[in-house]
Amino acid sequence: MRRVAVEPRPDWQAQVERLGFAFHTIDGETYWDESAAYAFTLEEIERDIETPTGEIEQLCFSFIERAIDDDAILTRLAIPQPQWALIRDSWRRGDRNLYGRLDLAYDGKGPAKLLEYNADTPTALFESGVVQWDWLEQAMARGALPPGCDQFNSLHERLIAAFAALRDPSPYRLHLTCVRDSAEDKGTVDYLQDCAVQAGLDARFTYIEEIGLLSDGRFCDGANLPIETLFKLYPWEWLFRENYADALATSRCQFVEPPWKALLSNKGLLACLWEMEPGHPNLLPAFFEGDPGCSGLGPRHVRKPLYSREGANIALIERGRVLDSDDGPYGAEGYVLQDAAILPAYDGNYAVLGSWLVASQPCGLCIREDTTPITKNSSRFLPHYIEP
Structure with missing residues (x-):
């Protein structure tokens, strides 16, 4: 794994906009950054990213089997009790999931370490599946990269297949939703x-x-058309606290992501996985704040709210001193403490790898980069490639 300077396309804005990628620049700051790319060997991808991603997903399923009937675990995760039956029924029915992203710390040597699981509402999907693939093809065509390069990226094809599976056994109507005012x-x-x-x-x-x-x-849309199936880019922990939360279980609506994903999008998962598999090569020691096990953490650790998005309210702490943090609205439900991973730094840039799963199958990679060790909503997206 190495960071390689690449000459950006002179008309890169027009090139990504032709794909429909309108949010390449956010608040005047570059989000899509093709002035560099991360290069990997095929062995690094297959051995250190793809294989562990699948293993962590299976470990997460084992955790759900353990947690689904354990009131103590659901309480520690701050899941509202009125929604426990909704989550349990969703898992027992075998409700299909669509996609998720593991955020990993990886330095090219391994093993990759799980930082968190964006299991419910991960973004950076379009730029991962389409924009960086288009960049790769053009980079080889203009000689910026050698011929024969590849990419860990079957996201687009896998998403279409996963949606087709949701359609079986008969066609149905799908609604998709998100909040206003977020490009x-x-x-x-x-x-x-x-x-x-x-x-x-x-x-x-x-x-x-x-x-x-x-x-x-x-539920119905603005035209009063009943909603049969709903993809929601809106976190379950927010839905659980809405005025209509009591109607979720009786609405006859199939949700994507399914309610059981609420257990995996919770940072408490990190402590629960470590409790299940202490010493696992792809996990970092993690405990609920206040747990006696926290005394065994290293001098540098990360404090994470059970519910947090894009680095909000996360703090990097060393011997009681806050080295880096980001503001936000989270933390009321509690925190976990996790040993700090050593992120690779390239010319002052810290890289976090996002390993994508579609229908629980590893199938793609994205890289977010920042000048601090905490990845935020302002962090840049850089493409990657597999060297021939």
Whole structure:
């Protein structure tokens, strides 16, 4: 694994915009950064990223089997008790999941270490599946990269196949939703809607603020059309606290991601996995704050809220002193403490790898980079390639 300087395309903005990638620059700052790329060997991808990603996913399933009937675990995860039955029923029915992203610390030597699991509402999907692949093809065509390069990237094809599986055994209508006023969220949902259409679904978009409740208990869009299946780029922990949370279980709506994903998108998962598999090569020691086990953590550790998005309210601490942190609205439900991973630094840039799963199968890679060890919503996206 190495960071390689690459000459950006002189018209790169126009090139990514032609794909529909409108949020390449956020608040005047570069988000899509093709002035460099990360190069990997095939062995690094297969041995150190793809294989551990699949193993961690299976470990997560073992955790759900353990947690689903354990009230103590659900309580520690701060899951509202009125939603326990919804989660249990979803798992027992075998509700299908669509996609997720493991964030990993990896230095090219390994083993990769799990930082967190973005299991419910991960973004950076369109740029991972489409934009960086288009960049790779153009980079080879113009001689910026040698011929024969590849990419760990079958995201697009896997998403279409996963949507087709959701359609079986008969076609149905799919709604997709996100909040207003977020270009990144809307761009992600637009891409997923396109994948769903390619899979043969009747896919329709509605903002979450437009969703209502019919007299028969079903959710509906702004035109009062009943919602049968809903992809929601909106976290379960937020839905659980909405005014209509009591209607979730009786709405006859199939949710994507399914309710059981609420157990995996919780940072408490990190402590639970370590309790299950202490010493696992791809896990970092982690404990719920206040657990006696916290005394065994190294002098540098990370304090993470059970619920947090894009680095919010996360603090990097060394011997009681905060080295880096980010503000945000999270933390009321509690925290976990996790040993700090050593992120590789390249010319002052810290890289976090995002390993994608679609229908629980590893199938893609993205890289976010920042000048600090905490990856935030302002961190840049850099493409990658596999050397021939």
